[in-house]
Amino acid sequence: MELPRFLDVATSMFSTVSRLGAGLQARRPAHRPARLLELYEFEGCPYCRKVRDALTELDLDAMIYPCPAGGTVYRPRAVALGGKAQFPFLVDPNNGKRLYESDDIVAYLFATYGGREPGILARGPLATASSMLASAFRPAFGARARPSHRPAHPLELWSFEASPFCRIARETLSELELPYVLHNVGKDGAGRPDFVARSGKMMVPYLVDPNTGREMFESAEIRRYLNETYGA
Template sequence: MNTNIDAIFNLLAGTARGWRGTGITARARKTPEKVLKLYDIEISPFCRLVREALSEMDLDVMILPCPAGGKRFRDEARQLLPGTKFPMLVDDNTGVVMNESADIIDYLAKTYESKLKSQQGFGRKVAVGTSALASTFQYRIGGFRGMKARPSKAPAEPLVLYSFESSPYSKPVRARLCELEIPYLLKNTPKGAMTDMGPPVFRDKLFKAPQGTTRNRAWLSENTGKVQVPYLIDPNTGVAMYESNDILRYLDKTYGA
């Protein structure tokens, strides 16, 4: 599918969710010493709610993809928490292993000191409903992206992805990583100021403002000379790259079986 048409579908998905997971709205005051782990299905409306919260709290997380038919992490998750559903959070800092998206969001906010709260009652129904609607925009010829496992080769080390939840160009990359069951450290890169809004070419010319408004945006600016997502780092091959289509081709060539 044409990249721009694909981006329009992803923009519709972001609109359905009111652009949750775009900016830092409730930054966590504490940072986990050990990285959080999330057993996740990219297309799941419940997993999306947790990823949105992590983005808004500016917390990084190790994503362990569990697509339908996957074998790499699903059994591992069920050994940790028999009968688990997804998302499932593992916090090695506290020994907590838990599922249920609302409970996970409240746990993260309480433990890492964020003002974010899960929605309850009617608000919860709206959140789940709009998240499910957003998932429908991930349908492409052949089925839903980020849902079913594809044959793949496991990397020796997890990859690293700079992204934020609602980014229309990051969604296809996260979906492919999920389908290939490739673990990756999600370096959340939400917008930290109004001057971060808009496509990089337009934004940087219009505002001419500092790019490092968050810790991960600052890292991108200092180490790559610009700030945009997605940005993939593969420690197994030394490859580091921007542009979603290039990243998709790289993942298929390197890890597709």
């Protein structure tokens, strides 16, 4: 489903506001993983959002494997690795950890890489309730797989969780089951200077597709490009 642009951005903005400021501000992690964390998730899933918020706040990048309902690409892999189809599912290749349960994943990320305790918006009932409200504003967006062509290499997205525009780009990546390296560039994030040096300005979402050499800003443009290039 595609909404008129105004409604698209407005509902995404409501999702952001529902999370009361989570997923916006980055603080340097105590440790950075040597190898990219791997997250099996999908947009629209309130539990997955809590983990993506934590990644932004901990200033951590991750390899995202979208697992929307009806997905045939990464869902089976997640089940083979973890034993069940439940999302989010985190794999930390740095120590072999495999975790279900959003609260446990958030606690693990904060303890392992943040060296600090998560706040009340990061895990627990308030986090889950606010994330469910956020999902309610974009029902099913990014949650159901659509037929797609497979890219040879993962795409790359510069984003932060609270951005209403980045959400629009991530939803399309999720629906098309396109794997991507998520570069989190929350406010004050350490990666911002390098990102600006590369892209020319501090604006997200920013998509790089190594399969075609295309690089672009603008959520509507990114959605169109992904649908035209990978939608079947």
